[in-house]
Amino acid sequence: MTSVETNAPCPACGSTELSPFHQMKGIPALSCTIWDSVEEAKSCPQGDIELSLCQTCGLLVNTAFDPNLLHYDESYKASLHHSPLFTRYATGLATDLVDRYDLHEKLVAEIGCGKGDFLKMLVDQGNNRGIGFDPSYEIDPDEAPDDRLTFVKEFYTEAHLDFAPDLVIARQLLEHVEEPLEFMKGLRRTLGDRHDTIVVFEVPNALDMLQRADLWDVIYEHPIYFTPLALKRLLRSAGFDVHRVRPAFEGLFLIIEASPGAEAPANLEPVGHLLENDVAKFAAAYTDRVQKWRHRLDEIKAQGKRAVLWGSGARGDTFLNALRIHEEIPMVVDLNPNKWGKHMAGTGQPIHSPQDLKDHPPDLVVIANEIYLQEISASLSDMGIDAEILVA
Numbered sequence: 001m002t003s004v005e006t007n008a009p010c011p012a013c014g015s016t017e018l019s020p021f022h023q024m025k026g027i028p029a030l031s032c033t034i035w036d037s038v039e040e041a042k043s044c045p046q047g048d049i050e051l052s053l054c055q056t057c058g059l060l061v062n063t064a065f066d067p068n069l070l071h072y073d074e075s076y077k078a079s080l081h082h083s084p085l086f087t088r089y090a091t092g093l094a095t096d097l098v099d100r101y102d103l104h105e106k107l108v109a110e111i112g113c114g115k116g117d118f119l120k121m122l123v124d125q126g127n128n129r130g131i132g133f134d135p136s137y138e139i140d141p142d143e144a145p146d147d148r149l150t151f152v153k154e155f156y157t158e159a160h161l162d163f164a165p166d167l168v169i170a171r172q173l174l175e176h177v178e179e180p181l182e183f184m185k186g187l188r189r190t191l192g193d194r195h196d197t198i199v200v201f202e203v204p205n206a207l208d209m210l211q212r213a214d215l216w217d218v219i220y221e222h223p224i225y226f227t228p229l230a231l232k233r234l235l236r237s238a239g240f241d242v243h244r245v246r247p248a249f250e251g252l253f254l255i256i257e258a259s260p261g262a263e264a265p266a267n268l269e270p271v272g273h274l275l276e277n278d279v280a281k282f283a284a285a286y287t288d289r290v291q292k293w294r295h296r297l298d299e300i301k302a303q304g305k306r307a308v309l310w311g312s313g314a315r316g317d318t319f320l321n322a323l324r325i326h327e328e329i330p331m332v333v334d335l336n337p338n339k340w341g342k343h344m345a346g347t348g349q350p351i352h353s354p355q356d357l358k359d360h361p362p363d364l365v366v367i368a369n370e371i372y373l374q375e376i377s378a379s380l381s382d383m384g385i386d387a388e389i390l391v392a
């Protein structure tokens with residue numbers, strides 16, 4: 001693998017030895033955002049993805065990331081967090097933490113708590129007190145007030161942790177942090193000599209993404225992607241003692257548990273070379289898949305087939321934009337009624353109800369996420385549609 005000396009160092013370890021392995025140009029910066037008109041959709045903020053492997057710490061870094069393209073506010077809604085499967089997983093995680101760390105009548109803090117659903121679970125399960133930080137937090141008027149809970153509608157900064165939490169947790173946050181080492185060192189400083197504080201981070205599992213060649217899981221919102229090696233090294237470098245790192249939620253996530261340590265180790269061995277095979281396989285799989293799809297899209301066009309994409313989430317959006325798909329797949333369907341009448345970021349396809357397929361049955365249904373294959377295939381049979389189904 002060629003290694004390029006870049007000006008921008010790895011944000012987790014400071015190394016300048018970053019090996020690029022995956023490029024996508026003009027990808028919508030907010031993959032979960034849909035737009036009211038085709039014009040708005042096509043002119044939405046877009047940026048490039050240049051994924052590189054840090055040869056020193058094993059982090060994957062989008063070296064083309066431009067934070068100015070992202071504007072997180074109350075309108076930003078991540079899509080994953082509503083499925084029953086995900087809720088079951090989160091409940092199990094809360095139970096496990098409360099039991100193993102005996103969190104009863106303690107103080108728990110969540111950084112990036114969203115609406116506070118997970119924090120509430122931690123508080124309920126152990127009769128704890130909870131404090132949540134999130135600029136996008138909104139009070140739910142239907143929710144009964146709970147004086148065990150405090151929400152701070154701001155980004156978490158060092159100024160905020162001047163109390164003594166027994167547990168600090170952040171889920172799906174660290175992959176959005178541009179300067180993760182500074183962030184972790186800041187947290188370490190605030191925790192001081194409270195060595196029995198438990199610190200838990202949950203992030204997407206980049207090793208799983210590489211090994212399964214989960215190509216459409218790369219999104220612009222993430223400036224960095226954590227392999228287990230990179231995650232562990234980051235926390236150690238910031239002065240935490242790591243208790244364990246484990247995959248969770250079908251291997252899609254990584255969870256690290258740590259506590260403030262005595263001091264950061266001075267020298268850690270480089271680990272990037274341990275990931276070179278995984279990175280090379282991912283790159284090869286991408287090239288191969290793109291070639292196959294270009295061929296297939298030409299066929300669809302030549303044969304005048306009607307194709308639709310089922311699912312308007314981030315993966316579908318990455319697929320459409322990475323391949324610059326327009327008239328070959330002119331329409332997207334989605335079960336979420338809030339999305340109907342809107343348009344896909346970047347490529348602009350209109351989003352319809354799946355029921356609309358009955359009037360003009362498609363020849364081909366493309367799905368961006370294989371885990372919905374059975375569900376979608378059943379829905380199509382129910383509507384009497386006999387279409388070929390392809391996984392993007």
Ligand SMILES: [Zn+2]
Pocket residue numbers: 010011012013014015054055056057058059
């Ligand atoms: Zn690094």
